[in-house]
Structure formats: structure tokens, C-alpha cells
Amino acid sequence: MEGGPSDLETAIASRPAVLILLGPPGAGKGTQARMLEDRFGLVQLSTGDLLRAAVSAGTPAGLAAKAVMEAGALVSDEIVLAILADRMAEPDVAQGIILDGFPRTAGQAEALDGLLGQTGQSVTAAISLEVDDGAMVERVSGRFTCAGCGEGYHDHFKQPAAAGACDKCGGAEFKRRPDDNAETVGARLAAYHAQTAPLIAYYEGRGVLERIDAMGAIDEIAGALGRIVDRVSA
Numbered sequence: 642m643e644g645g646p647s648d649l650e651t652a653i654a655s656r657p658a659v660l661i662l663l664g665p666p667g668a669g670k671g672t673q674a675r676m677l678e679d680r681f682g683l684v685q686l687s688t689g690d691l692l693r694a695a696v697s698a699g700t701p702a703g704l705a706a707k708a709v710m711e712a713g714a715l716v717s718d719e720i721v722l723a724i725l726a727d728r729m730a731e732p733d734v735a736q737g738i739i740l741d742g743f744p745r746t747a748g749q750a751e752a753l754d755g756l757l758g759q760t761g762q763s764v765t766a767a768i769s770l771e772v773d774d775g776a777m778v779e780r781v782s783g784r785f786t787c788a789g790c791g792e793g794y795h796d797h798f799k800q801p802a803a804a805g806a807c808d809k810c811g812g813a814e815f816k817r818r819p820d821d822n823a824e825t826v827g828a829r830l831a832a833y834h835a836q837t838a839p840l841i842a843y844y845e846g847r848g849v850l851e852r853i854d855a856m857g858a859i860d861e862i863a864g865a866l867g868r869i870v871d872r873v874s875a
């Protein structure tokens with residue numbers, strides 16, 4: 642992939658990619674989004690960043706968002722879409738974008754399609770990072786660290802060599818983050834699935850849904866993601 646522009650890069654340049662990355666907390670979405678930025682020149686746009694930038698730039702949509710937020714209300718889909726439309730007209734996103742945090746509902750997804758359709762665009766792919774809930778709960782909820790040196794351990798995957806003593810510093814005190822427990826992690830996953838299911842169904846219906854097994858190593862996930870972007874952008 643080194644050297645001159647690949648077919649993919651040429652294709653993306655002529656037709657900006659619009660990717661939607663979906664994944665529960667702990668699936669490595671942030672890491673993978675940064676990989677896509679580096680490798681494909683895409684720009685990740687999160688709703689929060691978009692709003693902040695538009696407010697500070699004082700665009701008409703940004704001012705509207707500011708007024709709504711100052712009144713303590715939620716910014717409407719119309720305003721978010723207007724801000725997104727402004728942002729997509731800027732030159733740095735010519736290669737394409739990765740949307741993060743929007744759309745959150747099927748209604749918003751439909752509105753996004755409407756917006757993209759105005760310029761002959763559409764969502765290139767909605768990529769779902771899929772996790773095994775049980776394995777995810779086990780992975781996250783078993784974590785603990787040495788209170789002395791911060792070395793990380795895991796109930797199932799990495800116990801200290803000598804029980805109760807840190808491998809690195811010999812310390813005997815360990816700590817766990819209060820939200821790294823099975824109940825909290827399970828609840829977070831359930832909330833994610835409940836919120837995302839309609840969105841996944843929507844994009845499946847549009848024929849642009851891609852699923853990736855997100856339980857593997859970061860590099861494997863990145864490879865699978867890259868192959869999808871290669872294929873859908875060709």
C-alpha cells in the first residue's frame with residue numbers, strides 16, 4: 642500500500658466515503674477510528690466535537706445550537722444535520738468521514754440519508770464492531786491493578802505468578818475500578834444493544850451493514866476493517 646495513491650485512495654477521492662462506526666464501550670472503536678484516519682485519510686466527526694466547533698466558529702447553525710444548549714435543551718436533529726452539512730463542505734474531509742455518535746436512531750439515520758442524497762451521496766458502510774457479551778463481561782470485569790506500581794492483572798488471563806504479590810514490585814495491595822464489575826459492564830452492553838438494534842436493522846435494510854468480530858487482537862480488527870473499507874470504496 643506504500644508509494645503512489647492506491648485504487649482505493651483514488652476512488653475515495655472521487656467519492657467521499659461516509660462511514661458509520663458502531664460498537665459498544667470496550668470494543669476499541671476509538672482506536673479503530675484513528676487507524677482509519679491514518680490509513681485512509683478519513684476524518685472522524687463526533688457529535689460533541691462538531692457542536693463545539695460550530696458554536697465557537699459562530700456559524701448560524703452553531704449559534705442556534707448554542708441558544709438551545711444554554712436553555713438546557715437538547716440540540717435538535719435539524720441543527721445537528723445543518724452543522725454536519727457545513728462541516729462536510731470543508732476541504733479537509735474530501736476523502737471522507739467517519740461518523741461517531743450520530744446517527745443514534747433510525748429516524749436520524751433516515752434524516753442523514755436525506756442530507757447526503759441532496760449531494761448525490763449516501764452512507765458507504767455502517768460497520769458494526771460485534772462483541773461476545775459474555776466474553777466481554779469476563780474480559781472487563783476481571784481486571785485489577787497493583788496499587789503500588791499500576792501493573793495490570795486479570796482474574797482469568799493474567800494472575801500474579803505468586804498469589805497475592807505483584808510480579809513487578811512485590812506489592813500485596815491491588816485495586817479494581819468500581820465500574821469494572823460484571824453487573825455494570827453487562828448493563829452497559831444491554832443499553833448499547835437496545836439503543837443500536839434499530840440502527841443496525843435500518844442499515845441492514847439499506848444493504849450497507851458490515852459486521853466485524855471485535856473480540857480479536859487490535860491488529861486483526863484493523864485488518865478486517867481495512868478490507869471492508871477497501872471493498873466498499875472500490
Ligand SMILES: [Zn+2]
Nearest residue numbers: 787790807810
Ligand atoms: Zn506492583
